[in-house]
Amino acid sequence: MRIIYAGTPEPAVAPLEHLAAAEGIEIAAVLTRTDAPVGRKKVLTPSPVAAAAERLGLPVLKANRVDDEVVEQLRSTGAQAGAIVAYGALLKRPALEALPLGWVNLHFSLLPRWRGAAPVQHSLIHGDDELGASAFLLDEGMDTGPLLGTARTQLHDDDVAGSLLERMSHETAPLLLEALQRLERGEQPVPQQGEATMAPKLSTADSRIDWQRPAAEIARLVRGTTPEPGPWTELDGQRFKIVAGVREAPEHTDLAPGQVQLRDGRVLTGTGTHAVELLRVQPAGKQAMDAGDWARGRLGRADDETTRTVFA
Numbered sequence: 648m649r650i651i652y653a654g655t656p657e658p659a660v661a662p663l664e665h666l667a668a669a670e671g672i673e674i675a676a677v678l679t680r681t682d683a684p685v686g687r688k689k690v691l692t693p694s695p696v697a698a699a700a701e702r703l704g705l706p707v708l709k710a711n712r713v714d715d716e717v718v719e720q721l722r723s724t725g726a727q728a729g730a731i732v733a734y735g736a737l738l739k740r741p742a743l744e745a746l747p748l749g750w751v752n753l754h755f756s757l758l759p760r761w762r763g764a765a766p767v768q769h770s771l772i773h774g775d776d777e778l779g780a781s782a783f784l785l786d787e788g789m790d791t792g793p794l795l796g797t798a799r800t801q802l803h804d805d806d807v808a809g810s811l812l813e814r815m816s817h818e819t820a821p822l823l824l825e826a827l828q829r830l831e832r833g834e835q836p837v838p839q840q841g842e843a844t845m846a847p848k849l850s851t852a853d854s855r856i857d858w859q860r861p862a863a864e865i866a867r868l869v870r871g872t873t874p875e876p877g878p879w880t881e882l883d884g885q886r887f888k889i890v891a892g893v894r895e896a897p898e899h900t901d902l903a904p905g906q907v908q909l910r911d912g913r914v915l916t917g918t919g920t921h922a923v924e925l926l927r928v929q930p931a932g933k934q935a936m937d938a939g940d941w942a943r944g945r946l947g948r949a950d951d952e953t954t955r956t957v958f959a
Contacts, residue, residue, distance in 0.1 A: 648831050651721055651729040651746065652705075653678040657695040658816040659732040662753055665820035666730060667703050672824070675724035676706045678717075680735050711735075713742040721745045728830060730823055731785060732816075740787060748830050750785035753823040755815050757781060757797055759843035762790035767815065768808045769846040771871035774863075778802055778811075780819035782826035784836045789845075793836035795826035807873035807892050849876050856880045858904035858958055862895045862918040869893050880905075881959035885931035893923040907956040909946045914938040916958065 652663050652674050666672050677700035685692040693701070700707045710717045718741050721729075729750035731738075743750060756766035758781040763769075770778050779799035786792040798819045802811070830836075854872035856865055856879065869878040870892050878889040893916075902908060902917025907925075909915075915922040925938040945956055 648728065648827060649673045649675050649724070649726045650827065651676055651678060651724060651726045652696075652700075653729060653731040653734040653750075654696040655680045655694045655735045656733050658755070658812050659696050659734075660699045661816040662730070662732045662820040662823050663696060663699055664703070666824060666827075667705070669824050672827070674703075674705050675726045676708050676721075678708045678710065678713075678721070678734065680711050681709045713738055715741065718742050718745045728827060729785075730827060732823070737787070737789070738785060743785060743787065751795060751823065751826045751830060752783055752785045752790070752792065753819065753826075754781050754783065754790055755812060755819070756846065757799070758783060758790060758794065759839040759841055761844055761846040763846035764848040766846045767812045768849055768871045769844075771806075771808055771811070772867050774867050778815075780815060780822055782822050783839070784830070791839065791843075793838050795829050795834070795836045796822055798822045805892070807870050809874045851876045851879075854878050856889070856958070858917065859919045861920040862897070862923050863920070865918055865923055866893050866895055882930070882956065884959075887931060887958065888929040888935075889925060890927040890929050890935045893925055896922040896924050903957075905958040907942070907946070907958065909939070909942040912939060914942045 648671055650672060652666060654663060667674055677696060679694045679696045682691040682693050684690065697707050708720055722745050726746055728748035729746050731750050732753045738750065754766065756770060757777060757779045761769050777799060779797055781797045782795045783792040784795060800815050800818060849872060854876045856868060869889055872878045873892060879886050881887060896915055899915055899922035902915060902922050904917050904919055906917040914925040916925060927935055928938045928941050929935040930941060
């Protein structure tokens with residue numbers, strides 16, 4: 648089966664590598680977004696998928712939208728179908744019809760739950776019991792096409808959005824291959840069933856911690872927004888980042904929301920219910936550090952239980 652692969656960020660690399668190694672699959676070209684400025688110096692850098700395609704010796708097409716010219720390039724490859732993972736732009740009807748069998752999309756949620764750009768993040772923030780990925784036949788809607796298969800993922804205690812998405816990209820890569828094979832065999836996809844929910848891209852404002860909220864809700868927010876857009880609070884009028892997840896400390900209910908205390912070597916912060924323990928933090932203008940190191944510098948001696956810091 649001759650295919651086009653479309654994807655851009657790091658989570659789209661593992662599915663590309665899996666398809667490139669699969670018997671019966673020939674990747675005619677890889678479609679990805681154009682080079683983007685990275686870092687403080689804004690150096691133009693190929694996308695992770697572009698870099699992976701070059702390592703694999705695959706032809707690369709770079710475009711931020713699939714216009715008529717790109718559609719003709721896709722048609723000229725002679726590909727029968729497309730595989731798409733987080734390409735970063737919606738495909739309109741001419742692109743969808745450019746390949747005889749259509750496009751199979753690998754999406755990191757159990758559709759129709761969490762359609763949109765940030766499904767894993769929203770799954771964690773909302774405390775979903777079941778997580779997984781869906782392979783579906785792409786249409787003009789936002790992740791609305793009929794399903795060709797699903798795969799469930801086990802949530803680990805130390806998972807945050809970034810690590811979970813990376814693991815899922817490897818664990819669910821075979822699902823994309825299986826869906827392409829079903830499409831080639833002429834198997835019919837089935838409509839999505841159930842209540843749809845949306846997972847829009849998260850902004851920095853979305854990841855600000857409200858210490859008045861319950862501890863469990865705060866822990867889920869931190870988990871779901873790590874590393875991007877990054878959970879944060881305000882200290883001395885500046886942004887203070889929470890770099891790793893937090894642990895709930897239900898035995899400590901004596902701290903007011905936002906109050907910070909170093910107690911028995913643990914950095915505790917009050918919430919609307921009970922305290923949470925901070926693990927790694929990044930004060931404004933500094934490198935990320937162990938929360939205990941920061942607290943000893945900020946609060947004083949390790950055995951000083953006086954609360955001197957309040958997050959806004």
